[in-house]
Amino acid sequence: MKFSRLHTFTLALAAALFLALIPTAHAQTVPGTVTLTASPTSGKGSVPVTLTWSTTPAAVSCVGSGGSADGAQGWSGSLAASGTFVVPVALINSQTYTVTCTWTSTSAILTWTAPTEYTNGTPLTVASYNVYEGPASPPATMVANVLAGTTTYTATNLPAGTNYFAVTALDGTGVESALSNIASKATTQTESASATVTVTVIPAQPSNLTAQ
Amino acid sequence: MWRVALALAILCSACASTPSAPAQPAVTLSWVPVTTLTDGSALTDLSGYVISYGPTGATPLTETVAAPPATIDLAAGSYTFSVAAVSASHGLGVPATITYTVP
Numbered sequence: 663m664k665f666s667r668l669h670t671f672t673l674a675l676a677a678a679l680f681l682a683l684i685p686t687a688h689a690q691t692v693p694g695t696v697t698l699t700a701s702p703t704s705g706k707g708s709v710p711v712t713l714t715w716s717t718t719p720a721a722v723s724c725v726g727s728g729g730s731a732d733g734a735q736g737w738s739g740s741l742a743a744s745g746t747f748v749v750p751v752a753l754i755n756s757q758t759y760t761v762t763c764t765w766t767s768t769s770a771i772l773t774w775t776a777p778t779e780y781t782n783g784t785p786l787t788v789a790s791y792n793v794y795e796g797p798a799s800p801p802a803t804m805v806a807n808v809l810a811g812t813t814t815y816t817a818t819n820l821p822a823g824t825n826y827f828a829v830t831a832l833d834g835t836g837v838e839s840a841l842s843n844i845a846s847k848a849t850t851q852t853e854s855a856s857a858t859v860t861v862t863v864i865p866a867q868p869s870n871l872t873a874q
Numbered sequence: 875m876w877r878v879a880l881a882l883a884i885l886c887s888a889c890a891s892t893p894s895a896p897a898q899p900a901v902t903l904s905w906v907p908v909t910t911l912t913d914g915s916a917l918t919d920l921s922g923y924v925i926s927y928g929p930t931g932a933t934p935l936t937e938t939v940a941a942p943p944a945t946i947d948l949a950a951g952s953y954t955f956s957v958a959a960v961s962a963s964h965g966l967g968v969p970a971t972i973t974y975t976v977p
Binding site for chain 1: 901902903904905906907908909910911912913914915917920923942955957958959960961964965966967968969970971972974
């Protein structure tokens with residue numbers, strides 16, 4: 663139920679710069695969790711069902727789905743971050759319902775691994791790293807210069823959508839490596855949870871029962 | 875001849891006027907046979923109907939019949955009857971209930 667998006671990449675270097683950089687970046691872990699329960703989870707014949715969902719932290723929005731082709735048993739449409747839904751008709755067949763919730767996060771944590779040598783194999787002492795960010799790949803805007811010894815950067819106030827990140831290494835003379843490969847992270851993330859109600863089919867009710 | 879005719883007439887009228895023995899109180903339950911399952915598909919292996927009945931609040935008695943109608947001998951009183959189809963593969967069905975006072 664938790665996101666963990668790991669971006670691992672190997673830097674391609676411009677040979678002319680003689681700087682090697684092998685960063686490993688991964689995006690922030692967002693603790694978005696959604697749960698969905700159906701009550702009851704099973705029954706015979708005709709089963710009235712209530713669905714209950716919740717999100718932690720509260721999602722921006724959720725969408726319900728599932729149920730059969732019979733619209734009255736279906737679940738659809740936008741939902742709040744938590745709530746209950748009573749299926750309009752009692753189920754006569756087993757059904758699975760799913761709630762998909764969306765969170766937004768305007769920050770991302772970028773990490774990478776320090777390079778140790780130039781492209782020609784000679785030892786390298788990194789002086790600093792430039793961090794690039796942008797809404798397209800490759801990212802064009804340098805947003806930070808991080809001193810050697812630190813191999814992480816937290817990007818904040820990200821615009822909605824997918825943001826791209828890359829780093830370069832600089833040596834003591836200011837020679838900059840080529841961009842690392844590109845890490846990306848979407849500001850919108852989704853998680854889903856499902857619940858199944860098992861209905862046992864039994865003979866129908868006798869009709870027109872009379873006594874005399 | 876006259877006497878015989880008269881005697882027969884007397885006998886006949888006596889016979890007709892003799893009160894019959896009190897009938898055992900009973901109830902006859904009728905219902906439309908069940909042909910489908912709760913999901914609307916056909917019930918193809920009906921094995922009969924289970925009738926459970928009893929005075930309100932008492933442990934019900936059960937009786938199994940192959941098809942409607944069903945006649946049950948009972949003492950006078952108020953009873954609740956429940957009738958459910960039984961399928962060999964799907965088990966006991968949804969019951970229909972009715973309350974009836976046996977005179």
